[in-house]
Amino acid sequence: MNLVFLGPPGAGKGTMASRLAEEMGIPHISTGDMFRAAMARGTELGLKAKAIMEAGDLVPDELTIAMVRERLDEPDARNGYILDGFPRTIPQAEALDGFATIDRAVRFELAEDQLVRRLSGRRVHKPSGRIYHVDFSPPKEPGKDDATGEPLIQRDDDKEDAIRNRLKVYHEQTAPLVSYYEKKGMLTTIDASPRPDAVYEALKKALE
Ligand code: AMP
DSSP states (O other): OEEEEEOOTTSSHHHHHHHHHHHHTOOEEEHHHHHHHHHHHTOHHHHHHHHHHHHTOOOOHHHHHHHHHHHHTSGGGTTOEEEESOOOSHHHHHHHHHHOOOOEEEEEEOOHHHHHHHHHTEEEETTTTEEEETTTBOOSSTTBOTTTOOBOBOOGGGSHHHHHHHHHHIIIIITHHHHHHHHTTOEEEEEOOSOHHHHHHHHHHHHO
């Protein structure tokens, strides 16, 4: 199954995508993670993306589309995948339709004040991508990854100014994708406000 996960930053797309991908044995393809990995490696793409991402703006469509197109050509994507954070603009969605067949777009819905709370409390273990929240999903020891004991970080774009900008960018550029997929009869909406296990159950039920 080829899935697109849509929704504002902080709705829990990444957490749900990584869990479902693991259960289904298909890759979780997060464009945000791919850009962060490129930044960490110091590649040309990473250098181009760095300042844009830190401000919470979008990386240009042509770069993003080319990166995803290449990724979907990898052998592990042949039996399905979950796209998390892509497409994020109408031109990206149109380009995707040209090189992939998407089965469903799942939209995670959450009120704005909840998004801000979730993003500002988010902490990440960078090497593994494991995600915590200072209140809702705290690590056993504050500031440390449960499995390795290594330090957790706060993403630069999870700081307040960048959060506000990311939400604005979402409303202006990404929210129109909801009706894009709705018109195609491909949209499933999930209430992302309950606790993660309940959201996950609702997600699985919706995809049955
Ligand atoms: P995320 O981890 O999905 O919140 O993405 C982090 C940042 O990566 C975004 O704020 C953008 O700067 C960039 N990014 C991720 N996916 C895309 C995309 N599909 N198009 C443009 N920029 C993206």
